[in-house]
Amino acid sequence: MSTFNDRFTGKIEELPPVIVDAPDDRDTGQTVPSEATPRTDRIYVGKKPLSAPEQADDPERLNTGKEIITMEVRGGLFTNWTNVMVEQLVTKPFPTFQFECTEEADIPLRWDALQFVPGDIVRVYVGGVPAVFGYIVERHVGFDAKNHGVRLIGCGDTVDLTNSSVPIDKLDGHDGKSWSQLARDLMSHLGIKLKETGAVDSKPFENIQILPGQRIMEALEQYARMRNIVIGSNAHGGLLAIGEHSASPSGELVEGVNILRANAVVRDQNVYRKIYVIGQNNGSNKAYGDSQNKQIATEDGTSSRNRHQVIPADLADDMHGIRRRAMMEKVFTEGSFIEAQVTVQGWFKDNNQSNDVWKAGEYYTVTSPMLIMNGMVLGCAGCKYEQSDGGSTTTLSLVDPIHMNGQLNYREAVEATMRQEREREAAERAKKAGGG
Template sequence: MVTTLPPVIVERPEAPRRGVVHSEQNEPQSQQPLSTEPAVRARFGSKEIITLEVRGTLFTNWTTVRVEQKVTEWFPTFVFECTEESPVPLKISAMQFVTGDVVRVYVGGVPAVFGYITERHVAYDAKQHGVRLVGVGKTFDLTNSSVPLEKLNGHDGQTWQQLADDITTHLGIKVKQQGQVDDKPFDQIQIQPGETIQTVLERYARPRNIVIGSDPYGALLAIGENQSVTTGDLIEGGNILRANAVIRDQNVYKKLFAIGQGYGNDNANGDAMNKQVAFLSGTSTRNRILVVVNDIAEQDTHGIHRRVKMEQVFTEGSKIEAQITVQGWFKDENRSDSVWRAGEYYYVNSPSLILDDVLGCAVCVYEQADQGSTTTLTLVKPQHMNGQFNFRDGEAAVSSADQLNRMVPSDL
């Protein structure tokens, strides 16, 4: 049985261009402005309309829409639902939407996702049929694609950025930097046959304190330490429609340690290399201790210091999470480019949630249905996005064997 939702009446545009060849080599470079972006912005920049571009044609007549922009995760997602009149196409080539199609999603004329349709669901009755499209951002392919065999070796001495560029280029995915990304080269880089690109990049991002995410143009995002500059306000009694928040302490610790081993040479050997330890303090009121093992060996202690910093990002950054929903998609209705976005920092004032602080937007969910259009922001402590606002550095890292021998027996 098909449940048909009443259609959302919106303006359907004429296609600005047609005949786009759908092939990997003809996809636009992910870091370049999209060719149809000016036309979409001019027509829909100040309207509450989500537009899907497929093969050069723009579609806006959706019954329900959900677009999830995720800056600290590997790829965004989207779900579109619509109803179409019979007859049902008898050939795949006759369908308007096919799995594997390259798509661009615009929210109020602003790019939100560049990726692919991965699922097409169809249900029908005598008069009409409903279609649901499910898709992901282009960087999804990094999560379940193995490193090419010819790329397993030859990476010694590369930075994380160089490694990422090298093992993603065959997928046409660009890697962008945000903030101050640690570009210290790795002495040795080892990749095992069959490892996914995601696994390799995450392993080498941890000892450089790099948060991996994605952007609206289909690029992989390397987020280094950055300043949490606010670009909007969320005010209880003002623009907040509804909200909830949680404060957790099960993932925070009083002391965080990273331990590991380096490999010696004529200038560094013995305990100094075999017993590497770095330490930072956390905010737990209990004497909870976390010890993580750094699985990358290096000739100095730079990597292990960054590794414990990365763990502080994971633990302290997850302490606060707020879900705040606002009406519409724009921070300022008078500006066509002022869409709420993942990756930005907002000042939150909500006495009911006991929040009066700057938080980072890790996820932005744009939805449209019978009740109208809304944006739900998942807000976290700035540390989760490597933001430096109110960032607690804790105590200095420890690496010498003498300091280690004095502190480890009583602290671990």
């Protein structure tokens, strides 16, 4: 067996161009073809040692086993880490990942030879499926006489939107732009792309004002609230703008079948009977008086108590913006009513028989008497893929569909539940027939 030093030392460009099959203890029988045969236990090196992963709308899927998490950096493919955590967050600005490797070694490790550094561009694959595109932001190393370890922490490329300011030359000149146009302009110097899903509101803003020193994400969120746009992140890289869309389930989670463990919280502290947004617009010769100074929009909530929520508008806008802001507040409040954490074995649906991984941004039917959920459709706001000595698991953060701007079509949900039930019954009958 090679030592820890053998796995991480040496210049990447001097290694042979090869992608090697997965380690034996986690191999599923699928291997990646290569022209050469050299192999190390820890490092799998690609054909472009000095290149970096590129942001792509549809990056190619790796031909690896379903139990392999791969990190592509500087043209190399690295796998077989001691502990791995990859988290997709569709309603948060950026995803995260963490890779750890610890090993016993007889001699001190040359840490300067470990070439991963903050700022390296990374693409993470879960079972060969692209999951995160971003950067290494932290590198932790530690050692004593016998043990050596490294931990790499990273975020999606959109993390730069949360901690960098709008450039001075982009503070002005945005009047008359829609939110999507504004977002693309403010992100262009960072090379971050925008992907839209659902009915993203394209109505332009008459006036757009950005303050000096304002963070890019802060500015985007401020104007997104006035258009009922949920801001999230994309597994392939870039920012995700989520408009209203149909919440159609694409899988099911069933107690006693594929749910390994689960917990759920139902809370009503932020649920209201009535939601009001009040505001005012800039007056003009054509529009003035109460219609501009006394704007008000309302949305009905689901609280059983007569609780009211009154929100001042974030900025001056017309009545369209005030109404959309009220809808956004309903997304915030109603979307907080239920939250469930469901863990399943593996990363792929149908007990790892499917080729589709569980994904943030999809909707699933949950059937669990313990959670008092009988065919309830919930949205997957986050997906945490983990791997350690205990195996591979996926933890899904499930929320009310409205939290993701999803509009539940009850007819579609009922039909999907009935179809899944028929398929399950047919599979059980086939299993019994085969056993007999």
